[in-house]
Amino acid sequence: SYELTQPPSVSVSPGQTASITCSGDKLGDKYVCWYLQKPGQSPLLVIYQGSKRPSGIPERFSGSNSGNTATLTISGTQAMDEADYFCQAWDSSTVVFGGGTNLTVL
Amino acid sequence: QVQLVQSGAEVKNPGASVKVSCKASGFTFTGYYLHWVRQAPGQGLEWMGRINPNSGGTDYAQKFQGRVTMTRDTSISTAYMELSRLRSDDTAVYYCTRDQTAFDIWGQGTMVTVSS
Numbered sequence: 159s160y161e162l163t164q165p166p167s168v169s170v171s172p173g174q175t176a177s178i179t180c181s182g183d184k185l186g187d188k189y190v191c192w193y194l195q196k197p198g199q200s201p202l203l204v205i206y207q208g209s210k211r212p213s214g215i216p217e218r219f220s221g222s223n224s225g226n227t228a229t230l231t232i233s234g235t236q237a238m239d240e241a242d243y244f245c246q247a248w249d250s251s252t253v254v255f256g257g258g259t260n261l262t263v264l
Numbered sequence: 265q266v267q268l269v270q271s272g273a274e275v276k277n278p279g280a281s282v283k284v285s286c287k288a289s290g291f292t293f294t295g296y297y298l299h300w301v302r303q304a305p306g307q308g309l310e311w312m313g314r315i316n317p318n319s320g321g322t323d324y325a326q327k328f329q330g331r332v333t334m335t336r337d338t339s340i341s342t343a344y345m346e347l348s349r350l351r352s353d354d355t356a357v358y359y360c361t362r363d364q365t366a367f368d369i370w371g372q373g374t375m376v377t378v379s380s
Contacts, residue, residue, distance in 0.1 A: 206366035
């Protein structure tokens with residue numbers, strides 16, 4: 159079965175750039191979505207189709223996808239961005255999620 | 265207001281079944297697939313399957329084939345997910361979510377606890 163691999167944790171200082179990766183076989187050929195989830199809340203879509211932002215999502219969130227790796231980039235990271243981040247893609251009519259990355263802002 | 269509102273928390277014995285509801289409002293219920301995703305305590309997101317509210321057609325993740333049933337009632341814009349033969353490792357928060365190219369709207373989640 160298809161797998162998406164994320165680092166378990168990433169740390170970033172406030173105001174700096176955070177990058178969270180998501181790896182999978184030929185992932186660049188697929189549409190990738192990114193979700194953030196804060197404790198006790200439902201997931202929130204922040205990037206879809208690899209690089210598009212839904213309305214209401216700050217411009218500091220951006221995405222890219224090429225080869226075997228998709229990347230979520232948060233520029234000028236703020237304390238409020240501290241959350242778990244999950245990548246997601248489709249493979250053979252099945253939805254696959256990455257294991258999630260805990261972003262710490264300190 | 266576009267939203268999905270789920271039923272309340274459930275506590276079930278091992279071997280029992282649970283049925284979770286997801287009521288849609290603010291959008292055309294039959295216009296979007298609805299998916300079910302679960303999250304065990306402290307764990308990641310796990311896709312269970314989806315339903316086409318227009319046709320009633322379903323696709324289930326292989327892991328849940330034979331144990332999960334997704335249905336809908338278009339008259340009340342509500343989707344249902346029933347999981348049978350519950351085990352302790354089915355303890356999780358269960359979410360419904362709307363598919364508009366991506367999962368753009370999520371329910372608030374329903375905690376299902378399986379314990380004797």
